[in-house]
Amino acid sequence: MARYEKFEAFKKLGVSQIANKGLGLVALEDIHAGERVLKLGGRLLKRRPARDPRSMRIGEKLYLTSSGFLDDYLNHSCEPNCAIDFSSLTLFAIKHIKKGEEITVNYCTIEYQIAPSYRFRCACGSKSCVGVVSGFKNLPKNKKEELLRFVAPYIKMRVQL
Numbered sequence: 001m002a003r004y005e006k007f008e009a010f011k012k013l014g015v016s017q018i019a020n021k022g023l024g025l026v027a028l029e030d031i032h033a034g035e036r037v038l039k040l041g042g043r044l045l046k047r048r049p050a051r052d053p054r055s056m057r058i059g060e061k062l063y064l065t066s067s068g069f070l071d072d073y074l075n076h077s078c079e080p081n082c083a084i085d086f087s088s089l090t091l092f093a094i095k096h097i098k099k100g101e102e103i104t105v106n107y108c109t110i111e112y113q114i115a116p117s118y119r120f121r122c123a124c125g126s127k128s129c130v131g132v133v134s135g136f137k138n139l140p141k142n143k144k145e146e147l148l149r150f151v152a153p154y155i156k157m158r159v160q161l
Contacts, residue, residue, distance in 0.1 A: 013038060015073045018102055020123040025073040025103040031093045037082055037103065040089040041067030053118065056110045058086055060154040076133055077104035078143075079126040083150040084109065094150070109151045112158060113137045 012031055018024035031037060042055070042065040049055050054066035066072045071091070074082075081097045082105050084090070097103065104124070107114070113135040122133050130139060136147070136155050148159065 013070055013103065015070065018075065020125075021075050021102075023073050024075045025070060027097045027099055027101050027103060029099050031097040031103075033093050033095050035093045037091040037093055038071055040064060040071045040084070040091060041069050042071070057112075057154075058089070058110070058152055060157075062154075064089065075102065075104050076107040076122065077102075077124040077126060078106060078122060078129045079124065080104040080106045084152075086152050106147060106150070107133055108136045108139055108143075109147055109155070111135045112155045 012027055012029040014026050014028045015023055016026045018026075044058075045055075045063045045065060046061050048057070048063050049065050052066050054072050056064050058064050074091070081093060081095050081101065082091050082103055083094050084105060085092055091103075091105070108130075114133065116134075119132055119134045122129050122131060128143070130143065136144065136151060136159075139147070144159065148156065151159075
């Protein structure tokens, strides 16, 4: 079982039904911009785990498996309120999050290119929604520039804007 650092914001999280998305992570209290929200759990593997759609790529050949904990309910948004610090595998707020608001990240900051069988129609409803989430590689140039400071280091090494 993964060990979790319990940041102050940790107790501010819960899982709830999210319209058009299923279960998602929500703020039970306000969370301030810059606040560490959750230490991501799971096991580190050198290849993508079979039958683990919640796993995430964190390096060129490094994957974090699902943890069976709160971080497994982290949904995508094209206008996220959180990002991942890849050096510590910590989720942090990139803007103020109000009580009841869904906690989200942009999956394109984690995956350079999502395999066709794992691509999905986005349900975020934001003004800048990309429609189909297929990875950083397939984003418009302006969206890549906007997200570059939050992407996994392995993606930064591949990018030429």
